[in-house]
Structures are given as structure tokens and as C-alpha cells.
Amino acid sequence: MKILIAEDELVSRKKLEILIKSIGYEPLVASDGEEGWNLWKTHRPRMVLTDWMMPGLSGPELCKKIRNAEGSRYTYLIIVTAKHDTKDIVRGIDQGADDFISKPYVKEEIEVRIRAGERVIGYEVRDLVIFSLAKLAESRDPETGNHLERMRYYSRALTEAIRGMENTPEEIDAFYVENIFLSSPLHDIGKIGIPDFVLLKPGHFDDNEFEIMKGHSRIGFETLNEAINKYPKAEFLKMSADIAHYHHEKYDGSGYPDGLSGENIPLSARIVALADAYDALVSRRVYKQAVAHEMAKSIILREKGTHFDPMVVDAFLICENEFIQIRNRFKE
Template sequence: MMKILICEDEFVSRRKLEKIISSFGYELLIATDGLEAMQLWENERPDLVISDWLMPGLSGVELCRRIRAAEGSHYTYFIMVTAKQQTADIVEAMDAGADDFLTKPFIVEELAVRVRAGQRIRSFHTKDIVIFSLAKLAESRDAETGNHLERIRHYSQLLARQLAADPTADLGISKFFVENIFLTSPLHDIGKVGIPDAVLLKPGRLTEQEREEMKKHARIGYSTLREALIKYPQTDYLQMGAEIALYHHEKYDGTGYPERLAGAEIPLAARIVALADVYDALTSQRAYKAAWPHDQAVEAIVAESGKHFDPLIVRAFVSCADQFALVKSMFA
């Protein structure tokens, strides 16, 4: 469902817009001035903004400029609503980054058409990225199971939410970060599409040489996603996905691979996915081992705090370990 933010300081106009947009069936966010709208946009990342021009604190034009400067890959369609009708005003709004311009008083049908146009354009933007990424993936093959990927995305989201809720962690995790890690964490092992079958599908433990071959999947995954990033350089969720693919086997103490990064040198998203991935590996059956019970896996991860895993993330994991067990049972 498309998420729409309405920014209007005048009560009657705001209620009119709220009533109309609600009748279209979209998810709705309401701001009474530009500063509140900017804060809502940063936390919620709506798909479309409908904003008045003249408002106290922050005008609609300035709101649009700030959104354009900060939006990254999540493009926001912006409709400016105002009584201004001069050509110079329209040029100023468009120059600030507005996609459409609606003059007051407007009729319901006209607003509906403008919103649907914004929805189509947002859809085109998303499809381009998805299609390109899938095209890159289609060049190779994927041996992962869907349930593994579902578990990883839910584990990663749980950890990110727990960290965001912990004021002592002070990691600056936004709701947008939580949404992105849910979206991109399944890309962590995308590089395995480039590993030979003899290694990837071997029904047993790998030799030292085979393990070194398997380790290449981190760089292969990064290279695959980097191709998409070159084409779409502002796609921040692909940037996160590329970092996860490359660094999710790094260890907090610097003994991981491929670059032996340590501590905060490892991107936060990769540190989160590292723990999620190990928990899933421990609690899943493999050809060479049985699945570990949940409690045993928790003990093993806690024992690796400060070594394999970031202590803050281990603490978050312990706080939501019961929810990990629930996800495990849901996607067994």
C-alpha cells in the first residue's frame, strides 16, 4: 500500500485532504508544518508527499529541497498544493524538486489523477531497479532455500529493532534502516551463485581448498550488487546489500574474511546479519551435522561476544532470543 504524507498548516484544508486521501485507501501520515513533515519523512519514508507551499517554520519549497537532498534511493513523489498560480511560482516549485503542482481550490477528481500518476512513476522507479538486479542474478544460479532467506530477514529485523530501542547502544538506527535490512539481508549469500557445484552442493565437510573457494562468494556477491549500484548510484538499500554481501563473514575481533575488518570498521548491517546467519546455521540441519537446540545456539553466540560478534548486538540478541525461536518455528 502506498504511504502518503500530507503537510498542511491550515486546519480546514488539512482535514479536506485527509478525508480525500483516506477515501482512496492509502496509508496516511499527517503533519501540521514543514518541520514536522521532515521529521515524519525521515522516520517513515512515505512514497508521496502532498504539501502546502506557505507554512510556518519550513515552507513547502524548502521541505521539498531537503527531501531531495536526503532521499537516496527511496524516491519520494512530491505534489505542491498552493493558491500561487504565476508561472514563476511553478518554475520555483519544480526547480526545488516538486513533481507536480496543484492550485487551490482543487477538485477531488484532479487530486486523484495526480496521486495515481505519482503512484505509477514510483512503480516504474522500483521496477527498474528490481528488474536490473534480477537480470544480474539470472546470469548465474541460486542454491539457497526460501525459508533460510525468510528467517535471515526476520532475524536481522528483530536485531535492528532491538538495537534501535536501546538508548544505551546509541547507534542511530532509524526506521528506514530497519526496513532496509529486512529488504537487503536476503542478499547476503547472493555470491554463492558463482561458486562451482562441486563445492557449493557437496554433501559433507569441505576441504581447506574448498573452503577457500567458498569464501569467494563474499566478493562475488559484492561485485554482482556493485554492477547494480553503478547503474543506480543513489540506491542506498543496494549499498547496504552490497556491504552485507561483502562483510557478513567478518568477525568483531578482526579474524574474519575477506578483509579482516574489526569492530566498527565492519558496517553495522553486516555485523547484524553475521549473527543472524550464524544462529540460522547452528539451528539448521546440514548433511554433516544435526540442528542445534535453540538454547545451545544462544549459549554459543553469547560465548562469542567480543570475538565473532559485536557485544551490543549479542546483548540485543539475548533480549529478543525468544522471538528468534518463534521465527525459527514459523519458517521451519
């Protein structure tokens, strides 16, 4: 990632340049605010470190110009300053700054502030990736549309219910709940690689067609794994890949693609498995009628410990009224 440094004082400028390089980023260096503005327009870096007091164009003025011109591609703006007055900080924020670093600073503080900014930028990348992939799946799969919306809300409801239970798995926190809401619509992304004669067939599959359809879990995993190779720290991509790969596994080991059982199946996939099955039951398809909620509930209870994780089924019972509301809200 490129980081723009705008600093009129030579020693401070060199110090920041060396520091930015040492922590693995590419510095773009400007000796004043006007040069910084021109460099930003040319290179559009995602992050800016700017001094406050500079001739011509001050740091807050540079922030304001960038903020007005950035469009939909967010730039994270940090002002480096010796000013500590609350009024000055308020002014800087009002001009568009995201963060402040007080002089004198140390390397560790600069690095932490940059990492924080990188996380903010990462949220934008995450949402764009998920939206683009989900829309790609929607363009191929005749059973998406509101199915994707219902899936994400069902999955979140289940996860929040589990979070409120005793002996909650350690991995479930607020961040996990957010990630499953965002990632669950990608569960069938692998259907982009299934041929039309199978994907669009208006009826049940024969054995050969079913084998082809089962390949969507592998295709989905491989598709998302390519993205993980480019963004290895992106938790949501790892969760998306797990969900795509394993949401057809069954708790007793009779599912596919790998015949995993119990807690060997990632928790996110166990949650989405129930959400997906419920939506399939209560939704009308070309080859079947929708069943009522109570019938779907009885089927899920019957398959507790075989198809479904018992803990996830217990969570479903806690939030079943929410499932009904979600189903009504996102009817086809």
C-alpha cells in the first residue's frame, strides 16, 4: 500500500519516509501541502500522513480537499501535529481527518495508527468483494434473489442465539456475528462453475447430475481461496471459504464433500447448513411446494444430531420467531 507523506520540515520528512519503508509500505513524499495534493491526485494512495502547519496548504486544508475529491474510494487521513488543544482537534476532524498523532512520536505509535487505518480501508474492500461475488452467484443461480437476504439474516439470528447460550464457543464474538452476516450469502458461489443443463434443470437430479452439482462446494472453496492468497489476513474470506466448502457436510458424517462429522465441520458451516436447509424447506421451487414453518421445524428437530449440530438446533428453537419474521420480510 502507498502512503502519502506531506511534511515541510526536512528532518521530519526523512524520518517518516524511512519509518514507512521499514514497516513495509511505499512512501510518496511531498515537501508541502500543495505538492501533497498533486501527488494524491496522481497516485490516489489509500492513506495520508500530513503535518498540520505547512506553507500554502495546511494539513487540515489538504484533508478537506482530499475528502471532497475522493468519491467512493475512501482515503484514510492522519494529521501529525504538535497541537493538543481540543479546538484544534475538532477543527481537524471537521476538515476530514480520521486520526491524529502527536509530536514527538515513536515508530510503534505510527505503526499502530497505520494498522488501524488499514482495517478501516479493509472493511470497504470486504464489502465490495462480498457484494460482487454474491451478485455473480445471483446471475447464475435461479434460486438466489431474496434467498441470499434470508440466508444472511437466518445465519446471524442463529449465531446471536448461540452467543447468548451457556458455554458459548470462544470464537463467537461481535466480529464473528458480523462476518457470518456478510459471508453467508457466498455459500453457493461455486454454482458459477456448474453447467446449465444441471444448474437450471427444473426437477430432481439423477446420480450423475448430482455428482456434478456436488462439485459446487469445491469450486466455491477454490474461488474464495484465490482471494485469500491475496488477502491472507481477511477473516471474512476464510469464513466464506469454510462455508462454501462445508455447508453440505452433516453432523453424523454422511454429508459431502469430505464426510466430516461433529466439530470437525467449521462452526460457520454448521450454522449455515441449518439456515440453508430451513430456507429450502419453506420456499417454493419448480419441483416442490413450500412447507409451513411447523413442518420445517419438525424436520429439523428430527434430524438433530444427524444432519444438524444439536447446539445449532437449540439455537434455532430460541430464535424461531425471528426466522418466521425474516421469511415474511423477504418473501419472493
